[in-house]
Amino acid sequence: MTGRPFDWDALRQNMAYIKRASELRREAMALCKAAPTPATYWDWIASIAHINFLPAGQALVDYFAAVKDEIERRLADGTPGVRNERYRVYFDGMMNWNKLGWLAKKFAAHDVAVVAGRYTHQAFWQEPHLIDPEDPILGMAQHYLLCPTNHGTKTLQHLLLRDCEEYGVDAVVFHSSRTCRAFTNPQRLLAKAAQRELGIPSMFFEGDVADASFYKDEILESRLVAMLEGVDVRRGR
Amino acid sequence: MFEARRSGDAGFSSSDLQILVKSSMVMDKAEHTALLRRIVSEASATPRDDRVRLHLSGHFCHAPRPELLQAIEDCGAVVVDDDLYHGTRYISTDVAEGIDPVAALADWYLQRDVNVPCPTRVKHGADWEDHLLQSVEASGAQGVIVLMAKFCEPHMLYYPELRRRLTERGVPHLLIETEHEGIPSSRSAPASRRSSNASAVPSSSAPEGRDPMSTAVMDSSNRLGITKAGGRMVADYWDGVFTARERGEQVVWYNGSAVNPIFQAAGLVWCHGEAFSARLAAQHLEGPAQLAGQEYGYIGELCSYARTHLGCAVLTRQSRNEDHIGVVGLVDQQELASRLPMPDFFVNAYAGCSTGQQWDTSRCRSCGATSPTRATWPARSGSRRRGTSPTSCTS
Numbered sequence: 001m002t003g004r005p006f007d008w009d010a011l012r013q014n015m016a017y018i019k020r021a022s023e024l025r026r027e028a029m030a031l032c033k034a035a036p037t038p039a040t041y042w043d044w045i046a047s048i049a050h051i052n053f054l055p056a057g058q059a060l061v062d063y064f065a066a067v068k069d070e071i072e073r074r075l076a077d078g079t080p081g082v083r084n085e086r087y088r089v090y091f092d093g094m095m096n097w098n099k100l101g102w103l104a105k106k107f108a109a110h111d112v113a114v115v116a117g118r119y120t121h122q123a124f125w126q127e128p129h130l131i132d133p134e135d136p137i138l139g140m141a142q143h144y145l146l147c148p149t150n151h152g153t154k155t156l157q158h159l160l161l162r163d164c165e166e167y168g169v170d171a172v173v174f175h176s177s178r179t180c181r182a183f184t185n186p187q188r189l190l191a192k193a194a195q196r197e198l199g200i201p202s203m204f205f206e207g208d209v210a211d212a213s214f215y216k217d218e219i220l221e222s223r224l225v226a227m228l229e230g231v232d233v234r235r236g237r
Numbered sequence: 238m239f240e241a242r243r244s245g246d247a248g249f250s251s252s253d254l255q256i257l258v259k260s261s262m263v264m265d266k267a268e269h270t271a272l273l274r275r276i277v278s279e280a281s282a283t284p285r286d287d288r289v290r291l292h293l294s295g296h297f298c299h300a301p302r303p304e305l306l307q308a309i310e311d312c313g314a315v316v317v318d319d320d321l322y323h324g325t326r327y328i329s330t331d332v333a334e335g336i337d338p339v340a341a342l343a344d345w346y347l348q349r350d351v352n353v354p355c356p357t358r359v360k361h362g363a364d365w366e367d368h369l370l371q372s373v374e375a376s377g378a379q380g381v382i383v384l385m386a387k388f389c390e391p392h393m394l395y396y397p398e399l400r401r402r403l404t405e406r407g408v409p410h411l412l413i414e415t416e417h418e419g420i421p422s423s424r425s426a427p428a429s430r431r432s433s434n435a436s437a438v439p440s441s442s443a444p445e446g447r448d449p450m451s452t453a454v455m456d457s458s459n460r461l462g463i464t465k466a467g468g469r470m471v472a473d474y475w476d477g478v479f480t481a482r483e484r485g486e487q488v489v490w491y492n493g494s495a496v497n498p499i500f501q502a503a504g505l506v507w508c509h510g511e512a513f514s515a516r517l518a519a520q521h522l523e524g525p526a527q528l529a530g531q532e533y534g535y536i537g538e539l540c541s542y543a544r545t546h547l548g549c550a551v552l553t554r555q556s557r558n559e560d561h562i563g564v565v566g567l568v569d570q571q572e573l574a575s576r577l578p579m580p581d582f583f584v585n586a587y588a589g590c591s592t593g594q595q596w597d598t599s600r601c602r603s604c605g606a607t608s609p610t611r612a613t614w615p616a617r618s619g620s621r622r623r624g625t626s627p628t629s630c631t632s
Contacts, residue, residue, distance in 0.1 A: 001582065002487060002503050011502035018498060039461050046464040049471045049516075053497045053509045063470060066463045083457040097518035108458035125495065136498075144494040150589025179541045181388060182590050209511075210518035211527065211541035 014056035015140070016133035022125040024064035025051055029121060031071045033167050036085035037115045038074035042104040043067075043081065044120035045095050051124045082113040087228055090164055091117035092190060093175025094183045098212040106217075110224060115167045119183075122148045122159050149182040156186055157193040164198055170231045172202035173224070178214040201234070203227040238277065239325055243318045243376045248283035251293060251316040251324070252303040258323045259300060285315060292378035293319040294369060294399070295392055297326075297357055301384050301415060309382060318376035320353050320369065321384070329353045356395035356595060365395060366402040373408055380409040387416055388538060394547075394595040397534025398602055414536070475516065479576045481506040488578045490600060492546070493586035493593050500584075508577060510596070514545035526552060543596045549577055550600055 025047070032039050050063055074080070089107065091114045096103065107114050125131070127146060130139040148156070164172065172194050174187045191202040205220040238249060238257070249257075257276070261269050291314045293306075300323035310316065319325050330349040333341040349355075354363035373381060381403055385392050396412065403410045413421050481488050489500050492510035500507040517523040523545050530548030531537070583600055587593025 002505065004504055007502045007504070011498060014498040014501050040458070042458065043461045043464055046460070047467055049474075049512060050467055052495055053507065053512050054470060054474050055501055056498055059470065063463070063467055066466070067461065070461050070463050079459065081459055081461075083459055095515070097515040098521065098523070100519055104458045104460065105456050108456065111457070140496075140498070144496070144586065144588050147494065147589035179538060182592070208541050210514045210523055210545050211537065212518070212521075212523075213537075 012133050012136055015131050015136035017056040017058065017060055018051075018125055019128045019131040019133055021051060021056075021060045021064045022128035022131070024061065024068050026126070026128060028064065028068035028071050029116070031068070031075060032081075032115055034075060035088065035168060036080035036082065037088070037113050037167075038071045038079065038081055039067075040081040040104070041091050041114035041117045041120055042100065044117070045100060048095075048120065048124060080113070082108045082111065084111045085113040086111035087113065087170050087231060088168055089114050090160070090167065090169045090172045091119070091175065092160065092172055092187060093117075093207075094119055094177045094180050094209045096175060096177070096207040096215060097210055099207065099215060106220070107224075110228060112224075112228070114173070115169065116163050118148050118156070118160065121163060153186040153189050156190060157197075160190050160194060161197055164194060164200055169200060171200055171227055173227075174202060174204045176204050176206050178206060178208045179211060180209055199234075201227055201230050238280075239318075239328060241282070242316075243372075245285055245317075245377075246282045247285045247315055247317075248280055250310060251306045251319065255300055255303065255306065255321075255323050258327050262327075285317070288313055288315040290315055290317045290377055290379045292317065292369070292373050292376060292381045293321055293324070294381055294383045296321050296323070296384040296386055296415070297355060297389060297392065298322060298386055299417065302418065305384075305413075305415070305421065314380075317378050318372050320365075320372065325372075326353045326355065356391040356598075361598070366399050369399060370402060370406055370408075373406075378408075380411070383410060383412045385412060385414045385536075387414055390539060390543075390592045391595045393536055393539040394543065394592070394599045396536070398599075400534045412536075414538075471516075475513075478506055478508055479578065482578045487581040489582040489584055490577075490580040491584040491586055492542075492596060492600075493590065494588055496584065496586045505582070506578075508580070510546040510600070511542040513549065513577065514542040517545060517549075529555075540592045540596070543592055543599075547596070547599055553577055553579060 028039070029044065047064075047067060050060060054060055087110070089112050125143060127143065130142050130146075132139050148159075151159070160172070163169070172191065174184075174191060176184050176187060187204070191204075194200040194202055203223040203226070205223060206214055206216055207220075208214040238254065242249060242254070257273065261273075288310075291309065293301075293309075293316055301321070306316070321327075326349070329352040330345055332338075332345045336344075350358040350360050351363050354360060354365040354368050356365060369381070372378075383396065383399065385396065400410065400412075415421055478488070486506045487504075489505045489507050490510060491497075491500070491507060497507045497509070514523065514526075517526060518541075523541075526545045526548035527541070528548070529551040530544040533548070533551045535544040535547060583597055585593055585597035587597075
């Protein structure tokens, strides 16, 4: 189709770089289980392009090595990802790309550290051990099927509850992205599971992946405040 | 009965015919057939009067409410044909007799999508718009009402193609979006109404400049410093995509899974559709592409990744005549949405999203490509293993 023979050696090399970059990314994510977290969900959002589609190469590995280095430095000197972390939240939903900076500031303004999320932590070469650089096709195929919109609710519940426990989450924020029904379909069931299994409250806000007209800031603001009040009440018991 | 209606008999309304189809789905077949024969034998032909003759199109899943069908006829119209699921689409194809029943049913499912094409099936060999225009001509319909069930993405993705062909043929048409109860939604509107709505897109998509938090509240977030360098990496990557033609490189547009390591090994330049839409949105530059998509006919409930990227394709195609080197957007180079180079290949790599396949087909169409050909990814040397099966078409 391209008029050139396919370069299998290049594919193996590409997957070796991606495997290493992914390992560094996952190791850096795990460091954020610390409280206060040294980096937030928004940092992982800002690094999605790299792991998802930037060219495989040494520069990609170097980038995630630098991410991990910075997080380790922050842990060593006590620098948090949110200046006054009082709440730790899990974010379930596609990213609202129109509002990346806005949401980062919004949650931080309420002393909320968004520590992990389905979109960042359950996608994008999230299982590097599946990649065999010498024989990469099987692991690639497995990865393509391990997409967070391709899981049943039972699997999603397992992943959500596991992350909530590992990251010490106080509450879950569900971004109900209007035009991505594949991602939002199981969210009500996930919210019930978090409440039922871990006693963790949740809230929903409306928005979208790329259409800003669906986002209503007042709704997010009021629901976030109410949910955090609920967390305070729970802590006070 | 359907053929008689198509040929001029107005004896049965669309509500009547829907009852006959729906009852056939739940009744004992022998009992239903006996009753149907009786109805046919007792019916007498009723010539059409001078009401406006309409074709009803769409509604692939549940039946539109009889009240809606009645309301259409109360407006002074007579339905002369349809391609509704609970109508012509359902009865278009018979199950073959004399062969294995399971094979016959399988053939029936597949052949039905040839006889009355359905965009939920992504059958590249059949064009719904051709079928629709032929049906309109055969029945003498003077107009088409498209009934679109809310959130039906295959229909949303295909509708602009229907609209374009109907407009080219001078056939008046109206889109009515329905709730899942089968009644019109409050968002239902003809194209002119949507065009007026479109003007709201740019104004509502750039609120960042009016960010009250930036002045009223101190920013308490403390983002990693390395992400700034990461941002430059991403910008450099996209600049490389925009200038691919200048380097004589081949370009692939893809959506879905991260199959880019394959493209890289093949020496291609790759553009991930969702990623480009996300980048436009993150930079608050999505407005022109979404507006172009909206004016082309993609409604606001369609995946905004898809309609933003398809809007880019529309802008790209519009600019094609002005740019013979393949980099589009010479009219306004500042519009990032129109800077994508035309693709040499489309690849669909969706595992977990029902939108992907139709999106891919729409991309080909909106870029003016012919129906894509399928090709098998080259088998690895010395191995029987097969990988992805890309869809490609020339632009």
